[in-house]
Amino acid sequence: MKHLFSLMMLLTVTWLSPANAEVVKLVTLQYPPYQYQEEDQVKGMVVDIVNEAFKRLNMDTQIRLNAWPRSLSMVKEGQADAIFTAYKNPEREQFLDYSKTVLMPQEVVLFVSKDSTISFNGDLTSLADYRIGIVRDISYGSAFDEARKNGTFKKLSEATNLEQSVRKFQSGRIDILISNRYTALAMFKQLGLSGQFKSLDREVQSVPSYIAFSKANNLSGLRDKFDNVLQEMMSDGTYNNIVKAYSE
Incomplete structure (x- = not known):
């Protein structure tokens, strides 16, 4: 019985571990200090916020920096799952599900x-x-x-x-x-x-900017989960702590 319990605990840990997390593909543009490339890593204020939010959803991220038109095209065609930091307009709302919570005011x-x-x-x-x-x-x-x-x-x-x-x-x-x-x-x-x-x-x-999810990939449910976690981060101080780290 003891061995069975240990095996169950091991399986639980394995299921929750980042190595087994689902990967969400994100695109954006070079825009320090919000997001920028440093050697082979994508870093920045908004990158840290987004990564922490998906971490709380047990999801890994792959973030790619492109020219902005290329990033928009990728998320429109479903080649990427989401884009940030995006302004909202009627044309983009045709192919993007925007977060209800503002990701970063510009x-x-x-x-x-x-x-x-x-x-x-x-x-x-x-x-x-x-x-x-x-x-x-x-x-x-x-x-x-x-x-x-x-x-x-x-x-x-x-x-x-x-x-x-x-x-x-x-x-x-x-x-x-x-x-x-x-x-x-x-x-x-x-x-x-x-x-x-x-x-x-x-x-x-x-001007408010958002994370917006690809309608081609039917991710409105993930958008809602992200919104909930982002609001949680704002309430528990994590969001403000990340912002302060880049601005003080």
């Missing part, structure tokens, strides 16, 4: 030096005379992009990438840096500049 904010007196009340015209650092060909949300198109800003300073823009910021050549919040915080940390800048209280715009 916050566009304004950074100033820590002793700056600049403020922002939501009116972009109030920033017209400041030197604002931007990265060429990057969208900062419909509100800022439209204001830029209309010639609201008189002193935009373009850079080829975020690091170059931050270097300008550090040297005092711009007054305001506009960026995705966590992308900028990760860059400050990478360059040893954490604590030198602050974000203004009012965000420019926040």
